[in-house]
Amino acid sequence: MEHLNQPTRFQFASDNYAGICPEAWQSLDKANRGYASSYGDDPWTARACEKLRELFETDCEVFFVFNGTAANSLALAALCKSYHSIICHELSHVETDECGASEFFSNGTKVLLVPGQDGKVDLSAVEHTIKRRTDIHYPKPRALSITQSTELGTLYSVAELQAIGDFARQYGLRLHMDGSRFANAVASLGVAPKELTWQAGVDVLCFGGTKNGMAVGEAVVFFNHELANEFDYRCKQAGQLASKMRFLAAPWIGMLENGAWLHNAAHANNCALQLAEGLQGIPGVTLAHPCQANAVFLQLPPAVADGLRAKGWHFYSFIGTGGARLMCSWETRPEDVEAFISDTRELVQK
Numbered sequence: 001m002e003h004l005n006q007p008t009r010f011q012f013a014s015d016n017y018a019g020i021c022p023e024a025w026q027s028l029d030k031a032n033r034g035y036a037s038s039y040g041d042d043p044w045t046a047r048a049c050e051k052l053r054e055l056f057e058t059d060c061e062v063f064f065v066f067n068g069t070a071a072n073s074l075a076l077a078a079l080c081k082s083y084h085s086i087i088c089h090e091l092s093h094v095e096t097d098e099c100g101a102s103e104f105f106s107n108g109t110k111v112l113l114v115p116g117q118d119g120k121v122d123l124s125a126v127e128h129t130i131k132r133r134t135d136i137h138y139p140k141p142r143a144l145s146i147t148q149s150t151e152l153g154t155l156y157s158v159a160e161l162q163a164i165g166d167f168a169r170q171y172g173l174r175l176h177m178d179g180s181r182f183a184n185a186v187a188s189l190g191v192a193p194k195e196l197t198w199q200a201g202v203d204v205l206c207f208g209g210t211k212n213g214m215a216v217g218e219a220v221v222f223f224n225h226e227l228a229n230e231f232d233y234r235c236k237q238a239g240q241l242a243s244k245m246r247f248l249a250a251p252w253i254g255m256l257e258n259g260a261w262l263h264n265a266a267h268a269n270n271c272a273l274q275l276a277e278g279l280q281g282i283p284g285v286t287l288a289h290p291c292q293a294n295a296v297f298l299q300l301p302p303a304v305a306d307g308l309r310a311k312g313w314h315f316y317s318f319i320g321t322g323g324a325r326l327m328c329s330w331e332t333r334p335e336d337v338e339a340f341i342s343d344t345r346e347l348v349q350k
């Protein structure tokens, strides 16, 4: 089977290219010793929920689902009725990478898009979207969805989140946070998770486990208890109720108990920062967005991008000619960061 493994070197394509971190793996192993009740009625799931309540320092409702698309779309469906609308950034994963799942699981709730610099929603654009029509012919805005850290590797500050929360309350919008890289945001901002969530008015957080080092699984965390009503039925109907739930839950216990969730994220963030700093000084290479989490967005001369690929480096370039996205994970090695920088420098000098 060895030959099936790609070398971890050369890999900046995505943080979900990484494997399972040791702490998550050990938790799976521990949970795999004998029988346990199914469908979440087991001690592992109870403990994982408890750990998440401790982390957020509040009595929240927690559900584990298989992936981020399910977490986001089911959470958003719980916030809206079919005649409502969800406002989000035009580059949000909800809009661009979930194949219409939010509309599907909410039975047609319309997603309305707003622009905003560096992947963050511009509140004046949100306000315009709400106010431009208030008649019965327009899908009534009911949810605002934001991503932390964003799809462009940037962050909302605590103050920005508070402003968004205040805004949402003022307009009667429920606030959803796509936190597929929430850990990276916490590690980078160095604040308590509650400051980025319920204290800022977030009603529901989709907390990513997969990109943080688990095999699979995201936690849907409702800070607003009322909105969690019958969410278990929603999960079941959508095929998201794991019968061997302990294997979705156990990694959370291991990773929260020994801090691996934060340590993994901090490592990924540091690698991204090293990349950004090393690449920035190279002529013809510019950062397209501030590097605030575990992603580096670059503009490269197209020949350099091609040259890097020819050397075997993997990265995404979906952002147009010469655009490159480098993602770091818990598994990124500092020596690979150095090697990428020196390969880039060499190609520029050619």
Ligand SMILES: *Cc1c(COP(=O)(O)O)cnc(C)c1O
Binding pocket: 067, 068, 069, 070, 072, 093, 094, 147, 150, 151, 178, 180, 181, 210, 211
């Ligand atoms: C990866 C990702 C998700 C989750 O995607 P799935 O492939 O459905 O697990 C959600 N939001 C963002 C911003 C992501 O990058």
